[in-house]
Amino acid sequence: MSLRINDVAPDFTAETTQGTIKFHDWIGDGWAVLFSHPKNFTPVCTTELGTMAGLEDDFKKRNVKIIGISVDPVSSHEKWQADIKTATGHTVHYPLIGDKDLHAAKLYEMLPAGAGESSEGRTPADNATVRSVYVIGPDKKIKLVLTYPMTTGRNFDEILRVIDSIQLTAKHQVATPANWKQGDDVIITAAVSNEDAVKRFGAYETVLPYLRKTKQPTA
Structure with missing residues (x-):
């Protein structure tokens, strides 16, 4: 396996x-x-x-x-x-x-x-x-x-980008969208309610009921 x-x-x-x-x-x-x-x-x-x-x-x-x-x-x-x-x-x-x-x-x-x-x-x-x-x-x-x-040949800039995403999403309840890079908006995960999203991230954008975007957390 x-x-x-x-x-x-x-x-x-x-x-x-x-x-x-x-x-x-x-x-x-x-x-x-x-x-x-x-x-x-x-x-x-x-x-x-x-x-x-x-x-x-x-x-x-x-x-x-x-x-x-x-x-x-x-x-x-x-x-x-x-x-x-x-x-x-x-x-x-x-x-x-x-x-x-x-x-x-x-x-x-x-x-x-x-x-x-x-x-x-x-x-x-x-x-x-x-x-x-x-x-x-x-x-x-x-x-x-x-x-x-x-x-x-491998693209090691992509490996760095992925590590940035993995480390960020391990710390905060967010995910990163396609082609994300440092400083771009992130996605709020489904595990976070709308009420908690405001407390955690402040303002956010609801693109679809299941797709909410916010600024990248920095803390």
Whole structure:
């Protein structure tokens, strides 16, 4: 059965470019983004890792740690980091997990159980499904899963936008509409009565009986 939103993110122990980690302990009491790659030294992934390096401070402002995983050993990651710097101008300071035994990829159901137990000899096409992004909350539950094809680079500004929405809606009884971004109006959830909506948010707009909009809460 596939991992779903609100499932507990599988825990694991792995070697990374920054030493051995136990995933849940590494996350701590904040948020995390785990993003996976089918193979080192692939063009699209090279741009993605560099882009994430350039956005690391934006994630930190949101109390979010970032960590990459590739179906290759850590020793290969260390060599790949030089190429990432050359291609994007950004140095990767966040950890990269080495998944040479395919354990984490199978644990997160990006590869089938019968995929074998070694990354050696596998091509990017063999690992094409290892192209997912997981946003994980302080409760260690999965808040978002996105899976991309190999030929389409990921939009990490969208990941930041989603994290902004998730963190906002976890704090207030609101939801965010299509294409919402920071500062836009939000939707008051059905759990809030009209009377309580006035107390909580002040003025609001009733677009439809079930669609009430108000200014984004800032407190």
